Amino acid sequence: MQRFHVCSGYLQLGRSSISKFKSCSPTVPKLDRACRFHFGVFFKSEVKPQVLTGDDYPRQRSPGRSRDEEGFVGSFEGHRGRPPLTGGGMPDRMGNLGQNLRQLNWEEESLVKLQKNFYDEHPEVASMTSEQVAAAFKALNANVEGRKPHPRPVMSFDHLSLADDLLQAVRSTFDRPTPIQSMGWPTALSGRDMVGIAQTGSGKTLAYLLPALVHIAAQPSLSPGDGPVGLVLAPTRELANQIHAEVMRFTEGSRIRSTAVFGGVPRYGQAADLRRGVEILIATPGRLLDFLEAGTTNLKRITYLTLDEADRMLDMGFEPQIRKVVSQIRPDRQTLMWSATWPKEIQRLARDFCREDPIKLTIGTEELSLNPNITQQIEVVGEFDKRDRFMSWIKSVAAEEDIKVLVFTETKRGADSLCRELQYQNLSANAIHGDKEQRQRDKTLHDFKTGRCNILIATDVAQRGLDIKDVAFVVNYDVPKTLEDYIHRIGRTARGGAKGTAVTFFPADAYTPDMIRMARAIGKAMRDVGQAPPKELLDLGGSRR
Structure with a gap:
């Protein structure tokens, strides 16, 4: 009975062929054609299957390239121990960048004269x-x-x-x-x-x-x-x-x-x-x-x-x-x-x-806090009814001219799916997320800012840093994972002293610890700025205060 085993190797970044293999056994015949898959090559053989681990793959990261740029090869580094966290956040993704920079001795450098004080008090x-x-x-x-x-x-x-x-x-x-x-x-x-x-x-x-x-x-x-x-x-x-x-x-x-x-x-x-x-x-x-x-x-x-x-x-x-x-x-x-x-x-x-x-x-405060100029609306709705409720709401809002709506979804696939459905309903919508090319992302943002498109669906790539002053509504189609993300998302409206509205579709049937925690956190954040959370949200969080 013939069996299959995996021959360890790695994919050269950007090429469709496999550039290197380590022979698993001298009894493996040389084949002109082989079935190539994402993580190895399957050969007909009479030997036992070989189980691969991350250590079986060569680690050849080029200096100055990020993990994202390394793609396939870099994805196995986690098997050998993760890099240290820096700043209390994510791992250092580009540790090799800058390692060839020369340490400067400023006493030996010829520097231009510096002027810093230009303030003349009125x-x-x-x-x-x-x-x-x-x-x-x-x-x-x-x-x-x-x-x-x-x-x-x-x-x-x-x-x-x-x-x-x-x-x-x-x-x-x-x-x-x-x-x-x-x-x-x-x-x-x-x-x-x-x-x-x-x-x-x-x-x-x-x-x-x-x-x-x-x-x-x-x-x-x-x-x-x-x-x-x-x-x-x-x-x-x-x-x-x-x-x-x-x-x-x-x-x-x-x-x-x-x-x-x-x-x-x-x-x-x-x-x-x-x-x-x-x-x-x-x-x-x-x-x-x-x-x-x-x-x-x-x-x-x-x-x-x-x-x-x-x-x-x-x-x-x-x-x-x-x-x-x-x-x-x-x-x-x-x-x-x-x-x-x-x-x-x-x-x-x-x-x-x-x-x-x-x-x-x-x-204000050193802690992250909500903008009181944002009116928060929480729609507690079942997962099967959420899409219909959202479509009904967005159609009523989009009927007004020059209204910009920024919608957040949890996944890239969800953003594309929602965008297609809005476009099918003859609504002017575009999606932006990390899989889009930079040129396409720039055009999408430009269209949204200039009013050629009035509905933008985004993943968290847009939750911070985007300054579009006339966004009237921010919608959390999917509830964010943390209160910090919630605050940054809805902070895309009511910028520069303006007023805005944030609408969150909160799942009525998600009794997970994370969702209960978010229900409590959003309820407290609303009370902190003088807004009353809805009864349904308080019930989900187990609090009626």
């Missing part, structure tokens, strides 16, 4: 009494810590000495400074290192971007071969793209050039921008390290460093890459860190990266 701000300052802090729900003197809040755009065109662009975005801008602008413009703790949608991008443009414009012009002057590190390509769009809007017609570098797209255009020279660079850590190792650019001219969504970057396991990037930046730089929370990992990062005792600005 007379109305300077004349504020301590009682008026305290009242302003209370009105802004702001707290300031760190080395004195502490900044006085800027309550009006007229209190800033800005160029007319820049001031006009700012006024077109906000009616008045948001709390984080009121406190962040005088701090950053004075050249102080700072940590900003504020929730999503608080206007923090402009809080660090406007001082960055003032800072960069005052520095000596770039010479051939120079790297950028300002650097913004972001956790995702979507956020990097969004920040770059804001930079281009505020630098139109100026001498300040910018680019964004991130994975998922070809390097050539990004590399060309870096070689031509840019004053401000927005980057994800992995792609930036690739360019640094290749010598495409350098960071010796960086004097204004911003870490946006630092807590998210640590959650994603980017701390080693961030540290490698910062090691290439002159130590007398100005450093700004922005986060929604203040965990110990962020505190440690602030101590390591900020040269002086930084100003710490907190708007």
Whole structure:
């Protein structure tokens, strides 16, 4: 009786054939054709089957390539023990990136003269009494810590000495400074290192971007071969793209050039921008390290460093890459860190990266909290009725013109399925998730922002970092796993002081510990902002308080 056994080997990334095999037995005949499957090759033989483990596969990761890029070969590394967690988040996925970077001796480097303080306090701000300052802090729900003197809040755009065109662009975005801008602008413009703790949608991008443009414009012009002057590190390509769009809007017609570098797209255009020279660079850590190792650019001219969504970057396991990037930046730089929370990992990062005792600005609480401008609706519905209930709801909402709806699903397949059904119902819908090519994702987001498509179905790839100011509704078609994800999802609406609505379809028949925990957490979060959770949700959580 003939039996089959597996011959161990591995797939060469990007090729359909198997490039290497280790012979399992000298009795195995050489076959011209073999049945090739995902994890090996099956041969006719008279020998016993060989059971494969992860240790039977060669581990050949190329330096500078992420686990995601390694694909098949890298997927077996978990069998030999997982890499250490960094920052309390995910494993370091790109541990080899940056290992070939040269350690710089800044005493031997020829550095341009640095100017950091550009803040000229307006007379109305300077004349504020301590009682008026305290009242302003209370009105802004702001707290300031760190080395004195502490900044006085800027309550009006007229209190800033800005160029007319820049001031006009700012006024077109906000009616008045948001709390984080009121406190962040005088701090950053004075050249102080700072940590900003504020929730999503608080206007923090402009809080660090406007001082960055003032800072960069005052520095000596770039010479051939120079790297950028300002650097913004972001956790995702979507956020990097969004920040770059804001930079281009505020630098139109100026001498300040910018680019964004991130994975998922070809390097050539990004590399060309870096070689031509840019004053401000927005980057994800992995792609930036690739360019640094290749010598495409350098960071010796960086004097204004911003870490946006630092807590998210640590959650994603980017701390080693961030540290490698910062090691290439002159130590007398100005450093700004922005986060929604203040965990110990962020505190440690602030101590390591900020040269002086930084100003710490907190708007609201250091804990993640809900935006009270978001009206939360919880629909407790059975799994079999959920699709019909959702379709009925979305049709009533989509009947209104210029209404943007962002829908979150748990899986990529679920996002595509829901998108197809909406399109079948003649509704303008698109889906975005990690399996989409970057070009397609960019087009989908552009269509949603410009109103060509008014319904966007997304996985959690869009739960943080996307700043689409006129999203009227956020829908949790599938309930997120954690309260943090819930807060970040619904935080895509009611941005920049606007109002919004979040609708969550909560399963009525899911009595798992995770769902019970989420029911209780959402109920408490609603009560914290003065909203009453529905009776059905309280019943699921076992609480009627």
